[in-house]
Amino acid sequence: MQETQPVTPAGRRIVAAAEELFYERGITAVGVDLIAQHSGVTKRTLYNQFGSKDHLVAAYLAERDQRWRSMVRTAVDACDDPVETVTTPFRVLLTWSRTNTRGCAFINALAELPDPSHPAHRIAADQKSWLRDLFRELAAAAGCSGPDTLATRLLVLHEGALATRPLPLDTLSESTELARALVRASAPPRG
Amino acid sequence: MQETQPVTPAGRRIVAAAEELFYERGITAVGVDLIAQHSGVTKRTLYNQFGSKDHLVAAYLAERDQRWRSMVRTAVDACDDPVETVTTPFRVLLTWSRTNTRGCAFINALAELPDPSHPAHRIAADQKSWLRDLFRELAAAAGCSGPDTLATRLLVLHEGALATRPLPLDTLSESTELARALVRASAPPRG
DNA sequence: ACACTAGTTCACAGATCAGTATACCCAAGA
DNA sequence: TCTTGGGTATACTGATCTGTGAACTAGTGT
Numbered sequence: 001m002q003e004t005q006p007v008t009p010a011g012r013r014i015v016a017a018a019e020e021l022f023y024e025r026g027i028t029a030v031g032v033d034l035i036a037q038h039s040g041v042t043k044r045t046l047y048n049q050f051g052s053k054d055h056l057v058a059a060y061l062a063e064r065d066q067r068w069r070s071m072v073r074t075a076v077d078a079c080d081d082p083v084e085t086v087t088t089p090f091r092v093l094l095t096w097s098r099t100n101t102r103g104c105a106f107i108n109a110l111a112e113l114p115d116p117s118h119p120a121h122r123i124a125a126d127q128k129s130w131l132r133d134l135f136r137e138l139a140a141a142a143g144c145s146g147p148d149t150l151a152t153r154l155l156v157l158h159e160g161a162l163a164t165r166p167l168p169l170d171t172l173s174e175s176t177e178l179a180r181a182l183v184r185a186s187a188p189p190r191g
Numbered sequence: 192m193q194e195t196q197p198v199t200p201a202g203r204r205i206v207a208a209a210e211e212l213f214y215e216r217g218i219t220a221v222g223v224d225l226i227a228q229h230s231g232v233t234k235r236t237l238y239n240q241f242g243s244k245d246h247l248v249a250a251y252l253a254e255r256d257q258r259w260r261s262m263v264r265t266a267v268d269a270c271d272d273p274v275e276t277v278t279t280p281f282r283v284l285l286t287w288s289r290t291n292t293r294g295c296a297f298i299n300a301l302a303e304l305p306d307p308s309h310p311a312h313r314i315a316a317d318q319k320s321w322l323r324d325l326f327r328e329l330a331a332a333a334g335c336s337g338p339d340t341l342a343t344r345l346l347v348l349h350e351g352a353l354a355t356r357p358l359p360l361d362t363l364s365e366s367t368e369l370a371r372a373l374v375r376a377s378a379p380p381r382g
Numbered sequence: 383a384c385a386c387t388a389g390t391t392c393a394c395a396g397a398t399c400a401g402t403a404t405a406c407c408c409a410a411g412a
Numbered sequence: 413t414c415t416t417g418g419g420t421a422t423a424c425t426g427a428t429c430t431g432t433g434a435a436c437t438a439g440t441g442t
Contacts, residue, residue: 008388026303028219031429042390043431049388053430108302110357111294112217121357128358149365156366160351166301166312167319174340175347182369199418222399233420234401240418244400 011049013039018060023105027057027112057109058119064105065127071096072134082142086183089131089158090176097165097172104162131155144186154179196254202240204230209251214296218248218303248300249310255296256318262287263325273333277374280322280349281367288356288363295353322346335377345370 017039021030032053036043050056075092079085102108106124113120135154139147161175196206208230212221223244227234241247266283270276293299297315304311326342335341352366 010389025305026219028217028303029305032431033429042392044391044433045389047431102305103298103302104354107294107298107354107357111299111302112219114216114220114293125358128355128360132360152360152362152365153369155360156348156351156355156362156369158351159354159362160347160349163295163298163350163354164319164347166298167316169319169323169343169346171343171347171350174343178344178347178373201419223401224399233422235403235421236419238401 008049010039010041010045014041014046014049014056015059015063018056019064022057022060023064023100023102023108027109032056054118057113058123061106061109061120061123065123068096068127069130072131076134076138082138083183083187086135086138086142086144086154087176087179088138089134089154090161090172090179093158093161094172094176097162101165103165104159107159107163128155128159131158139183139186142183143188144183145188146186150182150186153182157182196250196257199240201230201232201236205232205237205240205247206250206254209247210255213248213251214255214291214293214299218300223247245309248304249314252297252300252311252314256314259287259318260321263322267325267329273329274374274378277326277329277333277335277345278367278370279329280325280345281352281363281370284349284352285363285367288353292356294356295350298350298354319346319350322349330374330377333374334379335374336379337377341373341377344373348373 014035017035018030021035021038032043032046035056036046039046046056050059072089072092076085076088079088106120106127109120110124115121132151132155135151136147139150139154144150157175157179161172164171196202205226208226209221212226212229223234223237226247227237230237237247241250263280263283267276267279270279297311297318300311301315306312323342323346326345327338330338330341330345348366348370352363355362
């Protein structure tokens with residue numbers, strides 16, 4: 001993370017407006033004027049809080065990342081069966097993508113911001129590696145064989161389901177089933 | 192398809208420049224002036240050929256789609272083993288993504304163009320469903336059981352590998368291996 | 383009484399954006 | 413020879429973009 005979120009009420013409203021507008025309409029297509037207007041704030045305040053549009057983009061992605069991670073963490077903690085827990089992110093994705101129909105915000109951000117030194121790249125990379133690490137930890141905890149390979153494969157399935165989300169295909173349930181099959185196949189037999 | 196490509200030399204140079212610039216830097220971030228300049232053409236010529244930036248974007252995606260499809264078709268035709276043929280798009284992806292490191296141009300385009308009535312959406316959807324149909328045909332030809340389910344799963348793996356391409360993770364080889372395992376598992380035993 | 387902080391208002395700079403207008407050049411075909 | 417079409421050159425419109433300057437207001441803590 002490290003992208004410290006603003007503490008002032010105006011700052012929070014700005015990030016909230018940025019979250020919706022950037023994700024729904026695209027980063028480059030949304031101007032700072034529009035965000036200021038939607039958050040009921042002056043453009044001057046926006047720049048006092050974030051300094052530049054790029055930093056606001058970083059705050060937007062960091063906020064979204066944090067929200068998603070806490071959702072996953074909560075769902076993981078609520079799951080009892082260790083084997084089922086491994087595929088929890090896929091079930092979270094089912095809920096998540098009901099209100100987020102425009103695919104992965106981080107992949108989308110990378111599409112618009114080619115510069116690798118842009119903070120968005122690090123945030124996106126961190127998010128994916130966090131998920132991969134989570135898959136590996138959960139797989140190891142469930143006693144799965146080859147947790148490293150399994151984790152990468154689950155990540156690919158997860159991202160594939162997310163990336164094809166804007167398309168008129170139901171890839172989510174199919175990828176979830178395959179993920180569950182992979183986990184069961186590598187898990188030790190039930191005692 | 193249906194997006195008829197321009198026949199004049201200037202038109203072809205414009206599309207070529209658009210292909211590189213749009214993919215490398217993003218659609219919204221690249222102006223028509225830059226494309227005209229890179230293709231050694233006047234902006235007037237660009238508008239005479241394509242009418243608007245949106246139509247040029249459509250031509251860019253259609254051209255890219257056509258190029259990729261012919262690459263896949265050639266590789267499929269060159270493969271003898273029916274079972275190996277099913278995973279040919281993954282091997283094509285290995286070559287393709289060496290020079291296309293910014294992920295899927297169609298997913299990226301959808302990220303920037305939220306309007307579902309934009310021609311880019313249909314082109315992207317067509318491309319994905321074409322690939323899914325190809326997977327299903329190849330799976331059926333190889334005698335795989337459940338070619339429909341298998342095709343969707345292969346598509347998810349393919350898109351997952353492509354979507355995670357800009358990230359510092361080697362997901363391509365892992366997804367290729369898993370794809371091959373899936374095909375082998377559903378293929379009839381060798382005689 | 384004083385200073386500090388968050389926020390407002392409003393004007394403005396400088397650049398870039400998509401798209402148009404006008405006039406011209408030149409080669410091929412009827 | 414005359415027309416037509418692809419293309420050039422250049423200037424332009426009107427809108428929008430990110431970002432800044434300067435002065436002002438209101439609350440809060442010391």
